Amino acid sequence: MISFINILLNGLLLGGIYAITAVGLSLQYGVARILNIAHGEFIMFSAFITWMLHTTLGINPLLCLAVAGPLMFVLGYLIQKFLYKTLKDKTPSPAAFEGSSMLLAFGLLFVIQNIAVFIWGNNIEGYTFMAYSVYLGDIRLSANRLVILVLAVLICALFYLFLTRTRPGKAIRAASQDPEAAGLMGVEINRMLALCFALGALMAGFAGVLISLAYQLQTTMGMQYTIIAIIVVVLGGLGSIPGSLIGGFLLGIFGSIVSGIEPGLTMAAYYLLFMVLLLVKPSGIFGR
């Protein structure tokens, strides 16, 4: 019984990370139609900025949410405005843009990764933060992972409220459902796309800070998080924020079960799940 609860709790702790990793990618693809293969690089970059600020200047990593997050937001905004916007103007059709934007994202992936390797090298890094245990009855949980879970859920909830309750949030959702009709309501589509991409990068930034609190970092780790984000988004349905949350937790629990059996097979099991999903229910468990 205890081990079952343990697996479930570990899955939830992992799921928080997965959910916040996926939310940004889901938004970028759902609205801007950019499958951002470089999403994980934004996460990695933000994680290393946090690591650097903490280890060299002694800044509390939680405060880095307010630094790395906005920094990624600005970076995302500029990338959309100067790279993707230009590409879109030069691409004849939306379908062609989906393809060419993915290639551009591939380019970004290598550029960001190489810059990171240049600055921080290629070693495994990390720091200790709240590295003690808390007890829930008989169950032992590491405090930093609990903090990650709480913050991830909080950030996702705030993001959901932004999308459902505010004027720009509603415009983003309208634009994802019918961009032309949204334009006729007065929504400036190009500004909306830039905002979406920037918000996706912001969420990647938050994810990076949270990951750095408890996990090992490496400048080449981005791809792993991109893949996880894509799997979660497919699991939860594209463009759906609650879907990403639930999908994140489902994948977390799945991962926790697999690693309870054989930790080395976790990533392989994720890919397998991904392929099965694509074949059986490509619109996602909660997709339309």
Place this chain on the structure above:
Amino acid sequence: MLEVKNLNVFYGNVQILWDVSLEVGEGEIVALVGANGAGKTTLLNAIAGLVPPASGSVTFLGRDLTGAPPNAVVEAGISYLPEGGRLFPDMSVLENLEMGAYLRSSWKQKKERLEKVYDLFPRLKERRKQLAKTLSGGERQMLAMGRCLMANPKLGMFDELSYGLSPKLVKEAFDMLQMLRENGITVFLIEQNVKQSLEIADRAYVLENGRIVLSGSSSELMDSDHVRKAYLGL
């Protein structure tokens, strides 16, 4: 109020509109009729800022709107209801209405405008929490019309209101246009349904192969041999 002068519009290399000129006066209901493929929707798209015209001009209340982006056109006071309503399917009735008041100047007044729209369409108030995709055909029509009104337009442009609706709903849709006029909104509609449009409109234009071939008061057009033969089947 709305003045279109010598408008030429292309899709790629194909010219869709040839030298189109027309006028809509304040308080009027004006119809543009013509067969499928005549270029009617293209004209509305060009006025609404979705397609840039190659030459010619669009003026609204003395303001040049030629090639202006859609948000500038809405801001100027023109609301465009595209064919099929184009509601946001996964947003609630209330959210669809709010999107109609998206412009900053409208957003501040969305409460009062909502009251007004709910007065005109009490059914929308009952359904306000439902997703737009769950509405019936008639309710969708009301919602599309209500969303248009949320922008508090001076001119409403309607593309094929009657398309795909049952005869009863078509009648309701045309009744709504009358109601709009009584509420001080000028109406410009484009239709394949020539008979019913001429019954409701003050004036009309006939568009064929991208050119205006006839214009006049509705009664004049009803009596014209060409219209009777080509569109009314008489």
